Amino acid sequence: MTHRIGRLMLLLSVVAGTVSAIAAREAPPANPTESQAVEAFQLHVKEYVALHEKLEATLPHLARKHTPEQLVAHQHALGDLIKEARKDSKPGEFFTPGIKVLVKRILGVVVAGPDGKTVKASIMDENPGLPSLVINERYPASIPLSTMPPQVLKPLPELHGELEYRFIGRRLILLDTEADIILDFTDDILPQ
Amino acid sequence: MKFRRRFIAGWLVFLLFAACYASGPAISARPAAAEEAAKTAAEQAASGQDVALPNQSGSLKFTVLGDFGTGEKPEYELAAQMAKFYAGFKFEFVITVGDNLYGPERPQDFKLKFEDPYKELLDAGVPFYASLGNHDARAQRDYKLFNLGGKLYYSFKAPKEKVRFFLLDSTYPVPEQIDWLEKELKGSSEDWKIAVFHHPPYSSGGRHGSDLKLRETLEPLFIKYNVSVVFNGHDHFYERIKPQHDIVYFVTGSGGQLAVGDIDRNSNITAKGFDTDQAFMAVEISGDKMYYNAISRTGQVVDSGIITHRIPQ
Numbered sequence: 001m002t003h004r005i006g007r008l009m010l011l012l013s014v015v016a017g018t019v020s021a022i023a024a025r026e027a028p029p030a031n032p033t034e035s036q037a038v039e040a041f042q043l044h045v046k047e048y049v050a051l052h053e054k055l056e057a058t059l060p061h062l063a064r065k066h067t068p069e070q071l072v073a074h075q076h077a078l079g080d081l082i083k084e085a086r087k088d089s090k091p092g093e094f095f096t097p098g099i100k101v102l103v104k105r106i107l108g109v110v111v112a113g114p115d116g117k118t119v120k121a122s123i124m125d126e127n128p129g130l131p132s133l134v135i136n137e138r139y140p141a142s143i144p145l146s147t148m149p150p151q152v153l154k155p156l157p158e159l160h161g162e163l164e165y166r167f168i169g170r171r172l173i174l175l176d177t178e179a180d181i182i183l184d185f186t187d188d189i190l191p192q
Numbered sequence: 193m194k195f196r197r198r199f200i201a202g203w204l205v206f207l208l209f210a211a212c213y214a215s216g217p218a219i220s221a222r223p224a225a226a227e228e229a230a231k232t233a234a235e236q237a238a239s240g241q242d243v244a245l246p247n248q249s250g251s252l253k254f255t256v257l258g259d260f261g262t263g264e265k266p267e268y269e270l271a272a273q274m275a276k277f278y279a280g281f282k283f284e285f286v287i288t289v290g291d292n293l294y295g296p297e298r299p300q301d302f303k304l305k306f307e308d309p310y311k312e313l314l315d316a317g318v319p320f321y322a323s324l325g326n327h328d329a330r331a332q333r334d335y336k337l338f339n340l341g342g343k344l345y346y347s348f349k350a351p352k353e354k355v356r357f358f359l360l361d362s363t364y365p366v367p368e369q370i371d372w373l374e375k376e377l378k379g380s381s382e383d384w385k386i387a388v389f390h391h392p393p394y395s396s397g398g399r400h401g402s403d404l405k406l407r408e409t410l411e412p413l414f415i416k417y418n419v420s421v422v423f424n425g426h427d428h429f430y431e432r433i434k435p436q437h438d439i440v441y442f443v444t445g446s447g448g449q450l451a452v453g454d455i456d457r458n459s460n461i462t463a464k465g466f467d468t469d470q471a472f473m474a475v476e477i478s479g480d481k482m483y484y485n486a487i488s489r490t491g492q493v494v495d496s497g498i499i500t501h502r503i504p505q
Contacts, residue, residue, distance in 0.1 A: 065336060068302035075331050118404045125400060126326060141296040144326040147391060149405040150365045162330075164364055177330035 034105075037098025038157045044094055048183065049161035052176065055081040079179040083136045086183075091135055094174050094184040099157070103172060103189055106155045111191045115151065122149045123190065129169020133185050139175060143168060243496045245485055247281055251478035252352040258289035258390075258425030259325065260447025261305040267448030270470040270489045271309035277487060278313060281474060284351060286310075286318060287359075289425035289444055290325025290390030292338065297329050306337070321348065323359040325390035325425060345369050347376050353477045356382040358419075360389035362406055370409060377417035384477060384501050385419045390426050394441045396459030397427030399451055414439055420501040421482065429455055429467035430486050432495055436461075440499050444486075446470045466494040 055078065062074050095103070111120055127146045139145075146167040156165055162178040170190040174183045247253075255274060260267050274286075293305045307314065314320075314337065322338035323345075324330070333340040340346060344361040358376060361369060377385060392400075393407035403426075414422065415437045425445035433441040447470065455465040470489040475482060486495040 062334065066334075068299040068307075068335065071331060071334055072297070072299050115405065115408075122403060122405050139329070141329075145328075145363050147326060147363050147403070148365070150367070150370065150409045151405055153364070153366050164330075180329060180331065 033098060034102045037096060037102055040096065041094060041099050041157050045157075045160055045163060048094075048176075049163070051085060052078075052082065052161060052179070055085060056178075075178070075180055079138060079181050082176065082179050082181055086136055089135050089183075091184060091186075093135075095172070095186040100186050100189065103156065103186065107152070107189060108191055110151055110155070119149050119151055120190070122147045123152070123167050127167060127169060129171070133168060133171065133173065133182060135182060135184060137182055139180050139182060140168075243483055243485075243498055245281060245474060245476045245483050246478060247476065248478050250352065251476050252350050252355055253281060253283040253474070253476045254285050254287055254350075255283050256287045256289065256388075256423050256442070256444050256473040256475060257447040258423075258443075259291040259428055259445040259449045260288070260309075261291060261293035261327075262448040263294075263301070263305040263309075264448065266450065266470050266489060267305070268309045270447060270472060271313075273487065273489055273491055274310075274472055275312035276491070277474060278316065278318070281476075283318065283474065286313065286320045287357065287388055287423060288320060288322040288338075288447075289388055289423050290323050290362075291327045291425060291445070291449070292322050292325070292332060293329075294327050294448075297331065302335065321357065321359065323388050323390060324361055324363065326363050345372065347380075349382065350384075350477075353384065353479070354382045355384040355386065355477055356380045358385065358387045360387065360410075362389040362391040362403070362424075365406065365409060370413075373410075374413055374417075377413060377419070380417070383480065384421075384482070385417065387414060387419050387422045389422075389424060392424035392426055392441065392443050392445075393422070394433040394436060394461055395424070395427045395443050396431060396433075396456040396462045396465065397429065397443070397451070398454045398456055400427045401456075402461075411437070411439075418502045418504050421499060423473075427451065427454065429465065430471040430473075430494065431455060431462055431466070432464040432486075432497075433461050434463045438502055442473065442484075444471070444473050447472055464495040 058081070059074060059077050062070060110116065123146055125147055126144045128143070130140060130143065148165060153165070159165065162176055164175050164177050166173050166175050167190060168185070170188050171185050172189045173185040176183055293301055295301070310320070319339055320337060322332065322340055324332060330344065332338055333342055333344055344364070345359060347356055347358045349356050358373060360373065391403040391406050393411060394402050419439055422439060422441045424441065424443050427443050428445045428449040428451035429443065430446055431443040450470055452467055455462060455467045466486060466488070471486050471494060474485045474487055480500050482499040482501070484497060484499070485493050488494050
């Protein structure tokens, strides 16, 4: 009888361990403070997407059979409008201290997991980094886009519109892919 | 009496042997043909047969190109080889596995790295269907000649044969994309399901190699929904991977770039590798057969074979 109870306890602890390991992999907001940070982040993303759409609507539509010149001109014009509208932006506008804590925790869990090495290798593949980054500047043409493994993208707060997360070195950036503008970045977010 | 019985038994044994001998080839031919027909895509591709493209009328013909947009001489020379090849093999379109433009993407770069080298094909009306690599700015989705239609991932049905292509964005595999892929694969009734994306789930490259996290995410879907062939790039060489779960993976990342000697000679997944010159692939699908040739910058066929599509279980 004692053995049976012991086995049952062992089984339950294994199941509980597995469930918590899965939960840790997904790494949702752990507490109300993180939940609030995510809510605020997503609201800010929504507001930005609205701004992007509003500004883009002021530009002439791309012709159906546009040339590369027209395509690039459209992108630059949109980028200029966004820069002007966000001229007072500072680092940390999206990646607030609360979001940084959450992202750091998520990445910590993923990188410390059994596949951490391969996840990190994917991110750092052809990703030399840059000494410095500037908000509202265009994504540097000389730097390839980092790969974002599905295991990293899944637990990060969802984005909308043309926004993407990318890494430049160990920094996480928020990129407007249509305007090709870096909206925000955080330093040293990916564990060593 | 005993002798008579033995005589009859002896005759019967002789007749049986004689019958077997006479019909021998026919008997053994049947199982061989059945075995051949029952050979999986994996077994056939693994055989690495020396196969010429049949160039049949009515078949689907296309080429596959990757990691090409350098604007440098080797890209132009391979492009010239493709154009030369087109004269005798009228492929319907070109599929790209990404890294379509390296470095800056100014208007002049579109011309130098794409429109000029492939002018002959573009002028002949050959469309390019692109997927994006890690060197490609996302704005390429709106570039008309890449036919992404404003999307980062998409699928299209080939104009001939029962073939559907699924072009994915492997640099940013968000959950929505994976959900989309599953729905598309599930809803596809085509015999041939072909996935195209930049990062290779299998590769023997020393510089990059297999993307294990992507493999973990995509391979179960490929297995479940009968994807037969996968085209990738990223590593700068040509490699045909030994069939994995009956799926044939190709790395075709030497359309302009080249990493000489980068294929790990001790890799146990390489079926055929070529890392000494640029290459593209020419493919022909006719019914349940896919014929492929990998062709170098000098026009040499460096690999060829036949694949049969997977059959739903």
